[in-house]
Amino acid sequence: MNQSVIFSDVQYWCDETQQVCFSAQLSGLLIECFISLPALEKISAQTIVDSHNALDVFTQYRFDIEELAENAIEDDRYDEQGRIVIF
Template identity: 45%
Template sequence: MNQNILFADLQTWHPERQVVSFPAQQAGQLIECIVSIEKLSQLIGYKVDSAQVLSVFDSLRFDLEDLAEQAIEEELFNLAGEIELG
């Protein structure tokens, strides 16, 4: 694990975009990471609905942080400057 990338224990469900956002920090820079409800469903193995999205996110947090860390290191930012995990 790269100690230069830190993840806060925060997450926000954005129903209009159907994504959960969670912040990362690298060298003092705040990086917004997002994961779609479809990606969460794929990772957990069943269809996730909006009522359970944050609990599913929490159960997958460490895997999602690993994926985000790798994407940050590879500088895979989308056009909005976010790390998008699907």
Template identity: 50%
Template sequence: MNQSILFPDVQSWDETTQQIRFPAQRQGALIECVLAVTVLEQLSGQQITSEETAVSIFSQYRFDCEELAEQLIEDEAYNALGQIELVVCN
């Protein structure tokens, strides 16, 4: 893992957008990373039906999500809102 990008052990569930949100820090800047429940389902191969399930599965796949986010941050692949939006590559 690149030590210039840090991932605090924090996450939250956004009910409106059905996303897990988690922060990253790079050179003192806070970067919001977002992961849609549909992407988490693809990554895990499990169906997600509740906030508790989403957070639990995210915890199981956190390292993989951080790896994906790290690569997107290094590539400066920010969305229009300045977030890193994780997607699953086929």
């Protein structure tokens, strides 16, 4: 695991995108990261029923999700707004 990517312990539900948002930091640069509900359901093999459930499931699978985000950061898979989105 790349020690230069640091993840915050903060996550929240984004109503606008219907995704869980979390952040990473790389060489002092803050990177917004998102995971979609379908991706979260696939990783967890659970059905997400609401935003509270999504956050709980995110917490349970945090390390797996952070690994996916770290790989995306290392591979420069940023969207047009400079964010990492896991679909």
